Amino acid sequence: MNAPLNPAASGASAPREEGAAARRLSFILVFAPFALWIALVILVPQLNLFFLSLREKVGPQVYVLGPRNYTELFGESVYVLTLVRTVVMSLLATFATLIIGFPIAYYIAKIARGRARTLLFMSCLLPFWVSELVRVFGWMLILRETGLLSRLLQGLGLVDGPVELLYNDVAVMVGLIYTSMLFMVVPLVSTLDSLDDALVEAGYDLGGNGLVVLWEIVIPHAKPGIVAGAIIVFMLNLGNYLTPTLLGGKNSQWFTAQIYSQFITRFNWESGSAFGFVLLVTSSLIVWLALRASGQTLSGTIGKG
Amino acid sequence: MANDLECRALVKSYGAFTAVSGVSLAVPKGSFFSILGPSGCGKTSLMRMIAGFIEPTAGEILIGGRSMRGVPPNRRPANMVFQHLALFPMMNVADNIGYGLRRRGMAKAEIARRVGAVLERIDLADSGPKRIDQLSGGQKQRVAIARCMVLEPTVLLLDEPLGALDLKLREHMKVELKQLQHQFGTTFVYITHDQSEALVMSDQVAVMNAGRFEQVGTPEDLYYRPATPFVAGFVGDSHRWGARITAQAGSDLRVETSTGLALRASAVVPLAEGAASSVFVRPEAIEVRVADGRPDPAPALADVNVFAGRLESLLFNGANSRAMIRLARGDLIGAVLPQNLLGTRLGEGAAVEIRFAAAATLAFPAGGDALGGDAP
Numbered sequence: 001m002n003a004p005l006n007p008a009a010s011g012a013s014a015p016r017e018e019g020a021a022a023r024r025l026s027f028i029l030v031f032a033p034f035a036l037w038i039a040l041v042i043l044v045p046q047l048n049l050f051f052l053s054l055r056e057k058v059g060p061q062v063y064v065l066g067p068r069n070y071t072e073l074f075g076e077s078v079y080v081l082t083l084v085r086t087v088v089m090s091l092l093a094t095f096a097t098l099i100i101g102f103p104i105a106y107y108i109a110k111i112a113r114g115r116a117r118t119l120l121f122m123s124c125l126l127p128f129w130v131s132e133l134v135r136v137f138g139w140m141l142i143l144r145e146t147g148l149l150s151r152l153l154q155g156l157g158l159v160d161g162p163v164e165l166l167y168n169d170v171a172v173m174v175g176l177i178y179t180s181m182l183f184m185v186v187p188l189v190s191t192l193d194s195l196d197d198a199l200v201e202a203g204y205d206l207g208g209n210g211l212v213v214l215w216e217i218v219i220p221h222a223k224p225g226i227v228a229g230a231i232i233v234f235m236l237n238l239g240n241y242l243t244p245t246l247l248g249g250k251n252s253q254w255f256t257a258q259i260y261s262q263f264i265t266r267f268n269w270e271s272g273s274a275f276g277f278v279l280l281v282t283s284s285l286i287v288w289l290a291l292r293a294s295g296q297t298l299s300g301t302i303g304k305g
Numbered sequence: 306m307a308n309d310l311e312c313r314a315l316v317k318s319y320g321a322f323t324a325v326s327g328v329s330l331a332v333p334k335g336s337f338f339s340i341l342g343p344s345g346c347g348k349t350s351l352m353r354m355i356a357g358f359i360e361p362t363a364g365e366i367l368i369g370g371r372s373m374r375g376v377p378p379n380r381r382p383a384n385m386v387f388q389h390l391a392l393f394p395m396m397n398v399a400d401n402i403g404y405g406l407r408r409r410g411m412a413k414a415e416i417a418r419r420v421g422a423v424l425e426r427i428d429l430a431d432s433g434p435k436r437i438d439q440l441s442g443g444q445k446q447r448v449a450i451a452r453c454m455v456l457e458p459t460v461l462l463l464d465e466p467l468g469a470l471d472l473k474l475r476e477h478m479k480v481e482l483k484q485l486q487h488q489f490g491t492t493f494v495y496i497t498h499d500q501s502e503a504l505v506m507s508d509q510v511a512v513m514n515a516g517r518f519e520q521v522g523t524p525e526d527l528y529y530r531p532a533t534p535f536v537a538g539f540v541g542d543s544h545r546w547g548a549r550i551t552a553q554a555g556s557d558l559r560v561e562t563s564t565g566l567a568l569r570a571s572a573v574v575p576l577a578e579g580a581a582s583s584v585f586v587r588p589e590a591i592e593v594r595v596a597d598g599r600p601d602p603a604p605a606l607a608d609v610n611v612f613a614g615r616l617e618s619l620l621f622n623g624a625n626s627r628a629m630i631r632l633a634r635g636d637l638i639g640a641v642l643p644q645n646l647l648g649t650r651l652g653e654g655a656a657v658e659i660r661f662a663a664a665a666t667l668a669f670p671a672g673g674d675a676l677g678g679d680a681p
Contacts, residue, residue, distance in 0.1 A: 198391035201358055204378045205385050206456065207408035216404070220395035 046280075053273035069274035079258060079275075086255040087282060089169065090237035093176040097184045097233050098226065100177065105188030105225075106218070110197070121189070124182050132179065136246045139175055140166060143247070167249035175243040180236045184229040191225030192218070227296045231287050238283050255279055307370065309334045309492040310355065310383075310460045315364035317350050324350040326516040327364075332460070332494060332509070337486050339503035340496045342513035343539070348496045351513070352462055355494065356385045369459040379408075384453035385462040389469060390445055392437045398448055399424070399433035405456040423451045426488070442470050446478055447485075454489050463495045467502060479505050500540050504528065512536045532573065534583045534669035543585040544638050547671065553578045557608075558668050560584055564634045568610050569663035574670065581671035590665035591640035593628055596656040608663040614638070616655045630659055 056066040073079050108120050127135055142148045143165040153159045165171060195218065203213035219226070244254035259279065262272030291298060310332040317325040325347040332338040340348045353359045355366055357378035366373040368383050384405070393401050399420050406416045424430050427447040432440065440448065446466060453461055463482075467475045483506045486493045497503050503510045504524040511521040512535070520532040531537035538545060546562035548570075553559075556572045560582060570584050596613060612632050619642065620627040626642040640659060 196389070196391065198387045198389060199393060201356075201378070202385070202387055202391035202393070203404075204358075205356060206405035206452065207379045208404070209379060212408060217393060217395070 049273040049276055052270055053277050055270045057270060063270075069271050070278070072271065073274055073278060082253050082258055083255050083278065083282065085253055086238060087286065089172065090176075090234055091286075093173050093180075093237050094230050094234045096173065097177050097180055098230060101181055101184035101188060101229065102222075102226075104181075105185045105192055108185070109189045109192035110195070110200075124185050127178070128182060132242055135179065136175060136243055139171070139178065139247060143171055143174075166247060167251060169248070172244045172248040172252055172254075175247040176237050176240060179240065179243055180233040183232045183236060187225040187228040187232070188222060189225075191222045195221045223294065224296060224300055227291065227294050230290065234286070234290075235283060238279065307334055308332060308367075309369055310338075310494060311367040311370075312351075312355070313365045313367075315351065315354060315366065316362045317347070317354060317359065318362050323516050325354070325361075328513075328516075328518055329364075330511060330518065330521065332492055335490050335492055336508040337483065337493045337495065337506055339507040339510045340494070340513055341500055341503040341510050341540070342496075342498060344498055346513045347516040348498075348513050349464065352385075352464055352494070352496050355460070356383060356462055357381050382459040383462055384456055384458040384460075385464060386449045386453060386466045388464045388466065390449040390466065392445060392449055392452070394437050396437075397433065398429070398435050398437065398440070401437065401448060402452045402455055404452065409456075419455055423455045427451045427485075443474055443478060443481075446470070447481075450482075450485060454485075454491065458491065460492045460494055463493060465497050465499075467497075467499075475502075482506060504540070512539060514539070531585075531667065534585070534671075537583075537585040537667060537669065541587060542639070543587050544591075546584045546636075548582045548584045548668070550576050550578050550580045550582055550668070557663065558582075560668060562636075564636050566612070566632070566634055566636065568666055569608055570666040570668040571664050572668050576668060576670060582668045583671050584666060584668045586661050586666045588627060588639045589641040591638065591659050591661045593630065593640050593643060594658045594660070596658045609660050610663065610666060611658060611660045613656065613658050616653055616657050618653055628657075630657055632659075 053069050054065055054067065055063040056068040058064055104120075104124070108117055108124075112120055140147070144150070145162045145164045145166070147165070149165055150159075150163050153163060154161070199217055199221070200213055203217045208216065239256060241254070241256040241260065244252040245257055248254065255275070256279070259272055259275045262268050262275055266272075287298075308331045310330070312328055312330045315325055315328045316323070328347075328351060330338075340351065342348045350359065354361050355368075355373075357373065357376065368381060371382075373381055393404065396404065399417075402420045402423060403416045406419060411419075420433065421430070424433055427450070429444060429447060429451075432444070432448075437445065437448075449466065450461075467478050467482075470478060479502055482493075482495075486506075495503070495506065504527070507524060509521060510524055510527055512519045512527060514535050520527060520536045522530070522532075527536055527540045531540065537543055546560075546564065546566070546568075548560040548562045548568070551559045551561050551567070553572070553576065556575075558570045558572050558576065560568050560570050562568060562584065568584060570582075576582060614630040614632040616628055617631045617637065618629045620629065620639075627639045628642045630638050630640060632638065638659065
């Protein structure tokens with residue numbers, strides 16, 4: 001009785017196993033580029049940096065394991081102040097980007113229709129067709145002593161002589177906001193797009209004014225987009241090197257510039273690695289705190305956006 | 306009694322297109338008023354003008370006797386139940402209902418008391434802390450109404466709020482809405498394309514077509530005494546013929562249909578001999594008899610139309626069952642199947658006789674009718 005059943009059973013399971021093997025293979029093939037990218041570009045260099053940062057130089061070519069690179073960083077007030085300043089400026093720039101980006105996103109998502117909508121969205125994207133370097137030089141042409149804005153102010157008789165508008169915190173802020181605006185507008189547009197117009201109308205109909213509707217209905221709805229945009233923009237600001245250096249000049253005191261000088265100028269890779277790691281931990285910590293404070297999760301914000 | 310809502314010669318045009326052209330209406334206090342019309346007839350524009358979301362091109366709206374010109378939606382004593390309800394998903398049930406009260410700067414304790422009272426009234430006393438997505442379709446409906454009623458508006462506007470519900474719940478909500486309206490005693494203005502919603506719930510119904518009111522009246526008026534061919538075709542079922550008047554004496558007409566039938570009919574508006582006409586007769590006005598050769602117990606009167614035909618098919622639908630009867634001239638007429646014929650062996654193809662009174666055969670001037678043929 002069993003004899004005819006067995007071959008049938010094994011005959012059915014053999015192709016199933018084959019199918020499973022094929023699926024596993026195709027999964028590995030599809031997953032491989034992503035895994036390689038994560039491993040080779042992110043994981044391995046980070047681990048390498050982490051080990052480098054824990055090496056203390058005791059003599060030429062002689063190293064021991066220890067936390068001296070970190071204690072040196074936190075012992076030197078200039079470094080700590082630079083880190084704090086970078087974080088505060090990045091947060092401010094992120095907030096300013098949100099304040100400027102929100103009405104833009106609202107207009108694109110809710111008010112503009114058809115071609116105007118596409119055109120506006122494109123014009124947010126347009127600056128990214130040229131390299132960041134060119135964009136920053138563009139701002140330098142506008143802000144420098146003999147630049148457009150300075151001439152305009154002189155022409156209008158508002159100032160007596162040429163004014164230097166470059167190499168200050170405001171110039172850095174302007175550059176940062178300009179560079180990261182798109183990354184705030186895109187997630188905001190996508191969340192505001194999903195807001196039912198009837199909710200806004202109901203908000204008015206039941207007695208709310210514009211401010212109330214914005215605060216009680218539009219912003220709570222857009223929260224995932226706001227958090228997603230803010231995280232991306234904050235990370236971009238914190239890790240930006242070119243914009244603060246070129247627009248802020250020697251006074252910019254951006255933490256990435258410190259990392260650069262450790263690696264390149266002082267050729268102190270161990271210390272530079274420690275600086276890099278401190279920046280990574282700081283930004284992760286702030287993002288975590290922001291997510292906790294806003295009651296969002298990473299998968300609910302960036303994941304959706 | 307005073308009118309809670311009045312519209313005077315209201316016009317709304319978008320460029321060359323006129324969505325609402327010269328609508329006037331008056332809704333007495335505490336009544337249930339429906340605006341019934343096919344999609345695109347302008348009823349949504351009319352409602353949005355009353356709510357204040359769009360400005361009328363011309364005309365005036367009065368709510369509670371006060372002109373609403375230049376009054377923004379958040380200051381009008383009218384609240385709206387939206388088509389998809391538009392409950393705020395970012396707030397719980399109690400906060401949704403309390404939203405309007407908070408806008409009035411009411412004290413927290415007073416808001417909580419009123420929200421609790423209205424929740425009790427809609428049988429959702431314990432649902433205050435629930436999220437919106439934890440409610441069923443019918444409960445959401447009640448919360449949406451409660452959210453407006455707690456503000457004690459002069460007029461409650463309802464924009465097809467039953468459209469998204471399934472059939473069974475819709476039937477139930479019709480009754481419940483009517484009860485809620487009785488309970489609160491507020492004036493309801495209800496727009497819909499579903500005639501049964503309008504007929505069941507309303508005190509007064511306005512039938513709207515192409516930006517105008519065709520007829521305003523009680524559901525009985527619209528059904529039995531339609532004023533225009535559009536209303537006759539749109540409200541309820543009817544059989545419609547295109548016809549020509551062959552003789553006329555007062556409102557008594559003799560007409561010949563395009564299929565060649567000679568009918569006796571009554572004119573709804575004066576019609577002259579020779580005029581083109583649309584003639585309507587309702588399925589329940591048609592009496593079906595088995596033509597068994599025996600003499601008719603009630604001999605044909607001068608004002609009854611009698612035709613012989615064959616039963617082509619029986620469409621069983623409970624109390625709404627239909628007999629489709631093919632006349633000699635080729636017309637296919639639906640009649641309400643009498644209960645005594647339902648049980649009999651009356652087979653398809655059986656010879657039958659139909660009769661319908663001239664008074665139930667309504668003639669209108671041709672043209673302007675909604676859909677032609679059998680209504681929706």
